[in-house]
Amino acid sequence: MSICRGLPIIVLLLASFTSLAQPPDPGQGVFLAIVIDDLGNSRLEGERVAALPGPVACSVLPQTPFSVHLAERCQSAGKEILLHLPMQPDDPAADPGPGALMTGQSRATLQSLLHAGIDHLPGVIGVNNHMGSYLTRHAAYMDWLMEDLSQMHGTLFVDSMTTPHSKALGIARAYGVATTRRDLFIDNDPSPEGVRAQWRLLLESALREGSALAIGHPRDATLDLLETELEGLEARGIILTSVTDLIRFRQRETTRWQEFSSR
Numbered sequence: 001m002s003i004c005r006g007l008p009i010i011v012l013l014l015a016s017f018t019s020l021a022q023p024p025d026p027g028q029g030v031f032l033a034i035v036i037d038d039l040g041n042s043r044l045e046g047e048r049v050a051a052l053p054g055p056v057a058c059s060v061l062p063q064t065p066f067s068v069h070l071a072e073r074c075q076s077a078g079k080e081i082l083l084h085l086p087m088q089p090d091d092p093a094a095d096p097g098p099g100a101l102m103t104g105q106s107r108a109t110l111q112s113l114l115h116a117g118i119d120h121l122p123g124v125i126g127v128n129n130h131m132g133s134y135l136t137r138h139a140a141y142m143d144w145l146m147e148d149l150s151q152m153h154g155t156l157f158v159d160s161m162t163t164p165h166s167k168a169l170g171i172a173r174a175y176g177v178a179t180t181r182r183d184l185f186i187d188n189d190p191s192p193e194g195v196r197a198q199w200r201l202l203l204e205s206a207l208r209e210g211s212a213l214a215i216g217h218p219r220d221a222t223l224d225l226l227e228t229e230l231e232g233l234e235a236r237g238i239i240l241t242s243v244t245d246l247i248r249f250r251q252r253e254t255t256r257w258q259e260f261s262s263r
């Protein structure tokens with residue numbers, strides 16, 4: 001395709017993103033989204049997450065003592081809210097918690113758990129999986145989930161990638177659900193040294209790839225680091241962005257690449 005023939009499509013794409021308050025634009029910088037999940041069981045740590053600077057996303061576990069309170073705090077701080085939907089892990093001894101999607105459940109059960117989780121929290125704009133190394137490998141369940149999400153206009157899905165064999169991302173795309181995947185976990189090693197080492201890797205990866213999505217947890221070392229480091233990102237050429245805007249940025253990058261490679 002010639003540049004001239006491709007131009008109207010690019011113009012149309014740009015026009016469709018003009019509703020964003022600060023649309024991330026390729027060439028403008030490097031984009032980093034951070035999701036803090038496992039929120040809901042600890043009030044103090046959750047409130048520290050709500051008070052973090054910038055559009056850090058809050059992902060809240062259903063049916064937990066402080067789920068609604070923390071979602072409200074995050075929402076009034078201008079942060080995006082995700083439902084941190086529990087799903088069956090590989091380890092049968094690990095408890096995914098209340099409201100979990102499990103193999104053997106009927107489609108109606110899966111649907112009602114998804115809807116109850118979303119409806120119970122204010123302002124949910126998307127879902128990411130809590131655990132789920134077993135369930136996300138099973139296409140039939142991901143198929144049900146993504147078909148339901150596709151009918152909830154604009155509800156996005158972040159694949160937490162708790163297993164490299166997750167089928168969630170590909171099936172979400174097939175249903176037209178806005179989606180992306182986690183690149184790094186910040187605090188699998190929750191020591192201050194471990195978190196700092198992952199943070200360095202995260203920034204390197206974002207600068208190399210043009211964008212990154214990290215998942216962290218409401219742990220002391222993670223919060224200590226984010227409270228001191230987030231405001232310095234821009235000076236390093238990295239723009240902290242919402243999950244919604246990161247997905248839009250990545251979709252636009254993919255479209256531009258397809259445009260380029262089909263010329």
Ligand SMILES: [Zn+2]
Nearest residue numbers: 037038130131
């Ligand atoms: Zn989790």
